[in-house]
Amino acid sequence: MKTDIASRGIFHEGSNYVHVYWWSIRVGLSKTVVNTFGGGIAIAGIWVPEPVVSKIVAPLGAVMGICPGGIVFNSTPPIAYYWGAEFQ
Secondary structure, three states, rough: OOOHHHHOOOOOOOOOOEEOOOOOOOOOEEHHHHOOOOEEEEEEEEEHHHHHHHHHHHHHHOOHHHHOOEEEEEOOOOOOOEEEEEOO
């Protein structure tokens, strides 16, 4: 894992994951997944529809086809309610 200051400022591919906490679900989507899939994304059995991903990516200043890095967001079930989106 890189820890130097130069590596912190660049976007990363990221990874796909779903972490379940008592307060929410944290979903990570890799850059490839966001850029490739527009119709819908299935991750670990949880269906994240494209309109939800578009709403998450838009505030980050990215377009799904040219998203600069993986994204991660928190969601209070159902997944349509998200908060805390950021790049990985």
